[in-house]
Amino acid sequence: MKLRLLILTLFITTISFAQSKGTISGVITDKNSNNETLPFATVLVKGTKINTTTDIDGKYTISIAPGSYTIQYSFVGYETKEVAVKVTEGAKLTLDQSLSSGGYTLKDVVVTATKNRQKETALLLEQKNAVEIKQSIGAQEMSRKGVSDVESGLTKITGITKVESRGLFVRGLEDRYNNLQVNDLAVPSNSPFKKIIPLDLFPTDIVGYMDVFKTFNPNIYGDFAGATIDIHTSQPTTSFTKLSYGVGYTTNNNMSDFLLSSDADNTKSFFGFGGQERQLPSGFGKIPNGQINNNFESSWNVKKMKSPLNTSFGVTHADNFSIGKNSNTLKYILGVNFDNKYQIRKGADRFFAIGQGEYDNNLNRSQYKFLTQASALLGLEYKTDRLKLSTTSLFLKSTENQIQDQVGYTRNAKDNPNEIIRLNQYDESNFFTNQLKSEYKLTEEGNHLIKGGLSYTRTKYNQPDRKFINGVLLNEEEAETRYGSNHLIRQFLDVENNFHLSGFFEYQYLFGKNEDKKNKLSAGYNGYAEYMTTSYRFISGIPNGSQPANIVNINNIDSSIQNDIANNNLSFTESTNGEYKTKLDNRVDGVYANLLFHVGEKLEINTGLRAENTIRDLKYRLIFDPIGSAYRTNLTEKLDILPSLNIKYLVSENSNIRFAASRTITRPVLFETLPMTYISADGTSERGNENLKNSTNTNVDLKYEIFPTKNELFAVTLFGKHIQDPIERSFDNFGGGSGRQVAYYNNKTASIFGAEFEVIIELSRLSEQLEGLSFGANTSIMHTEAVADTNRGSYFDTFEKRQLQGASNWLVNADLKYAFEFNSEWKNTATLVYGVYGDRIYAVGIAGQDNEYEKAFHKLDFIWGQSINKKWDIKFSINNILNPNYRRVLGGDNKIPILESSLTLQEYKRGTGFSTSISYTF
16 A cells, blocks of 8 residues: 555656746847847746846746746836736747836836846946946956955956055055945944955855945045945845855965964864964953963964865855735845965065165065955845835954064174064954844835934954064074063954944935936935044063073974973063053044936036034053053044035936036044054064044046947046145154154145046957957056155155155056857856056155055956856856066165165065855755
8 A cells, every 4th residue: 555655656746747847038128229128127927936137138038837927027217017928838938028118207216226236237227327426346247257255346446456465445545545334334444454344354245236436425424535335235136045165276375385373273263263262361460560471371383284275165045025915025135154265475575774775674574374254144124115124234254373484684683694583473353233224205106215224333353462483593493592582572452343333314305397307305414433442462571580592493382481481481571561552432423415406308416515523532642651641632523514516417328427526534544543553573563643634635527438338338537636634654763773663644735637447348349250258448547746744853755746655657457258158058257357556655765765666466367157057156267367476665766875786675476376166056
């Protein structure tokens, strides 16, 4: 009986699977544009979750079981059409549709607009229709160009370059001139050394799209000169689960000799959750008082190994539900991503003594970094006809275990050419934000709208037990050391943003008789408040009496140290100074009003005013202040009135002229204002300037753009900026003529004049044989001039007029894409991506020396992506194919004699990377 039942069940199952599905396919066109195809239109099987979007050629295909259905066709701002259809087994039906945009109001746009913003063509269409000058990049384009993180993705936008570990430069302006929002809300940086969160922490799997504003609008913060970047986390449009895994190899980095702290050689550290043993022992107390304590858990030892391959993996799941009888929907998305990588940098590491023509330090550096990055995203969205409510929780974590050896001489001690300085450093940053946003139509037609949001963020950055060993290198692993001086230094840096609360509220009123081009009046508030504390503690290995030199294995020195502690030859004593603690209260409040007005059919004017009040209360002590003394206070309060004007003139249906003018400010990076001396054992240091003030910027842009087709763009932009009190990186003398200190100052003024050119072209317009090939390129050409403040003191700028620090005179980004199909289920895209920037000033020269320059860096990448059955995505990429030297040099226009044969200060190769990744979506 059981056997018969089993056979019957198998027979029924076989018959069920034998039912062949039918296929519905077709092309959707625009009835109002000579039936030009509509990419990314939505095709839905009504009453089910089965849906798809048309490709870049307006084509779609749906496979479905036999039955009778209603197929719904829609596109943002267009009519919705429904067609009844009956599908039989194995049937191949063709249903083409033509949609019209006539007679449909802005209400339709609001409901559907977010649906396709991850697509290239949709973002290009939005750029065309926007009043302000902005550019966007979505998940689709980043995937095509082999981008794995936000920072790399943004380098594909006109005028943006990435400079090693120093973040993004926009129009030649470095990190301090940029601002960041996440889902329209302000968020703090997770590092005191960066103005915004290092954007390589955002994997593209949790990002839907990014808007980049290069011109100012009153509803964004006034801290703006390069760009305001608004990252919009992924919002689900369909139900799916995606699993991904990747592996990578970089020449001279992976499978090479590698040094790793013994504390990091465990599973917890591999996944970025180590470092607990490196915390400052509780016996030192919260307030430094010269304590002696030897109860450290972390080791000085280093493991020598072969660096493994880089790895990454991720899981993303999304779903949506209909609630009730109305069109209410609930969507959610959950994503977790992790990656780690091994990085080696080897090469020269030098600097010239200030005001002299010879090296103060002449070292060769070998740097080994093990990096981890983890992210988690939870997003929820509830939507009705009039209400949209969403929440986002985002967690970012990064760790960096670094071992660095510098070998040569320091402090002009040429008779000791084998000095070695071993750095053992662990960096950890945590970023956690919770956001709530809402949008509500006060009237059914949507002419009155309110929206708002709140964000609560906490960040923590620490370098626990940053250790230095100093001695004379005898052979590859042995060194002669003596206690005292720069030998056995331990540092503990903690920067904690205890809370960062931001929010916005806006009211919008749409008015006018033209339903397609409503005028808009908006008014609102956005602002944030935060409280930060810093702590920087020093612990020194102090000899107990005169000690002879020791010969030690620098990779296994811990047992020797512990033995000397046990024999009372050595003790660790706190040597923290008055600078160790700072407190910062920061508040920014902005109110604004903005009017978008349509003058006739061709002219749009968007003008507004923002009043932004800043209160900054810094409490600190100087290096010579007693630790328990009262804090010094630097309290500043300033109200900035920031006007803006954006004008768009429709020259033709496919071309625009835009003009923008505004006044904005630039706030410095946190560390640039902290009166704290960050010291390294090689005689270099970096100190913030508590007296820095905000820069004031006047900005003008003029742009002409043509959109020949839905996939193409030609644009040219002329821009100019005048910066009052620009903030620049320079040098101070440090240690009475021995060593060098990086410092920050306001100089007088700076002017920037430039042009940007951008082209995206389908090469099939040149020849049918080039079908599937497209070319995109953008370039910026600039002239900058900074005027120095000659009243800085004895270490004055060498040149009163020169190029602005951090600015390149030119840059180029380009990509060549070839899209082709092996068959209807196997689609391929091969892309070659190139980028280069011109020389830029890294630090301003003083006391007769020329500036230090970062030299041009050429980067060429190749990416081949394959999509199989719309479920499997396979990607292979070659990164940094040219593998040029990264170089920083002293300029050749020195006012003092140069005695050294080489002006190279730092040099290394990054290596060429080969990586592959695979993902499966179901």
